[in-house]
Amino acid sequence: MRIGPLTIQPDVLLAPMAAVTDLPFRTVCEEFGLGLTITEFLSANAICQGADKTIAKMTPSLGGRRFGVQIFGREPHLLAQAAQQALHIGASLVDINMGCPAKRVVAGACGAALMREPELAQELVRAVRAALPPTVPVTVKHRAGWDERHLNAPEFACAMVEAGAAMITVHGRTRAQGFSGTCSREIIARVRQAVPAHVPVVGNGDVVTVDDYFAMRQETGCDAVMIGRGALGNPWLFRSIAARLAGRPDPGPPTIEERRSVFVRHVQLICELTPERRVLHELRKAVAWYTKGLPRSADLRDRVAELQAPVAIMDETMQYFSALQDRVFRNTGPADAGQDDPRAVREKLLAPRTSIDNDQRPVA
Numbered sequence: 001m002r003i004g005p006l007t008i009q010p011d012v013l014l015a016p017m018a019a020v021t022d023l024p025f026r027t028v029c030e031e032f033g034l035g036l037t038i039t040e041f042l043s044a045n046a047i048c049q050g051a052d053k054t055i056a057k058m059t060p061s062l063g064g065r066r067f068g069v070q071i072f073g074r075e076p077h078l079l080a081q082a083a084q085q086a087l088h089i090g091a092s093l094v095d096i097n098m099g100c101p102a103k104r105v106v107a108g109a110c111g112a113a114l115m116r117e118p119e120l121a122q123e124l125v126r127a128v129r130a131a132l133p134p135t136v137p138v139t140v141k142h143r144a145g146w147d148e149r150h151l152n153a154p155e156f157a158c159a160m161v162e163a164g165a166a167m168i169t170v171h172g173r174t175r176a177q178g179f180s181g182t183c184s185r186e187i188i189a190r191v192r193q194a195v196p197a198h199v200p201v202v203g204n205g206d207v208v209t210v211d212d213y214f215a216m217r218q219e220t221g222c223d224a225v226m227i228g229r230g231a232l233g234n235p236w237l238f239r240s241i242a243a244r245l246a247g248r249p250d251p252g253p254p255t256i257e258e259r260r261s262v263f264v265r266h267v268q269l270i271c272e273l274t275p276e277r278r279v280l281h282e283l284r285k286a287v288a289w290y291t292k293g294l295p296r297s298a299d300l301r302d303r304v305a306e307l308q309a310p311v312a313i314m315d316e317t318m319q320y321f322s323a324l325q326d327r328v329f330r331n332t333g334p335a336d337a338g339q340d341d342p343r344a345v346r347e348k349l350l351a352p353r354t355s356i357d358n359d360q361r362p363v364a
């Protein structure tokens with residue numbers, strides 16, 4: 001897929017998700033070969049005021065990989081200024097959130113509320129477009145409409161493109177639906193038909209399997225698919241989609257050993273990139289994601305909820321995976337050790353912390 005001057009391959013993106021798509025999570029997904037990740041939505045006002053917590057979330061991808069920054073707000077000059085800061089840290093594109101249904105966001109007439117003010121939304125796109133060099137596309141992510149009676153996504157998308165948006169992502173639910181009910185692929189198809197062919201339209205909503213991915217592409221004609229919740233604890237979905245798009249067989253779901261290994265990788269990234277005060281919380285989330293659906297994982301989550309030391313959580317989870325492997329490999333011998341060494345990560349969890357504790361994260 002081309003977004004203005006950018007080529008994105010494969011045609012699958014990680015959805016921005018607040019409190020989820022931090023740098024460790026984005027990195028794990030990127031390592032499975034998706035097209036692009038985007039930061040969670042960041043308040044343009046907060047960025048412009050220099051709010052540390054918000055600015056700490058505006059992180060470049062590791063290894064020089066391309067990434068997008070998503071911003072929200074309703075004041076054109078603040079969005080323009082925030083976009084320039086995103087450019088300053090190396091963002092390849094700036095996405096404007098016009099789809100968030102959260103009360104606190106729409107109460108400020110931001111997020112999905114902008115679908116009721118298409119002229120102001122256009123002004124925002126124009127302001128951000130004017131603030132960035134032509135090599136950095138401005139994109140918009142929005143919903144099907146405000147509610148069932150106001151399904152204005154096709155007209156709205158065209159208005160955004162007219163104002164300068166180089167890609168449209170549509171989550172096929174209304175603001176009124178929040179995350180309930182089903183995602184309408186029909187409205188995404190209507191947006192694809194309405195928007196000029198050279199502007200990519202990305203379909204989003206309820207894609208959790210490879211089959212869902214291809215159904216979304218086929219039923220809507222969209223140029224790429226953005227996946228959010230389906231990637232939680234399942235970055236292998238990106239590997240499967242990339243393989244199928246390249247004409248290779250789907251490698252299928254991960255083995256227990258792969259799950260263990262990617263969990264260790266995720267913990268390693270949390271150690272390196274997450275401020276200490278958030279480490280416990282992030283570790284518990286990672287345990288829940290990587291053990292989702294496995295035998296007795298609820299018991300593990302309960303035990304981990306009681307533990308107060310990161311290293312104890314790591315040990316408990318390693319024991320859990322070992323016990324599972326023993327069951328799986330009882331007749332065939334143990335699995336290979338895998339690439340990520342849990343002992344090295346364990347040392348990191350025990351090591352004294354340094355600068356990132358002040359939200360000063362390393363820049364890629």
Ligand SMILES: Cc1cc2nc3c(=O)[nH]c(=O)nc-3n(C[C@H](O)[C@H](O)[C@H](O)COP(=O)(O)O)c2cc1C
Nearest residue numbers: 015016017018040041097171205206207227228229
């Ligand atoms: C926990 C959570 C946080 C989210 N935060 C954002 C956000 O910051 N920006 C945004 O555009 N959408 C956000 N979304 C919406 C997702 O990007 C996506 O549009 C939605 O989850 C539907 O896709 P899915 O069914 O693949 O999850 C969030 C969704 C979830 C579940």
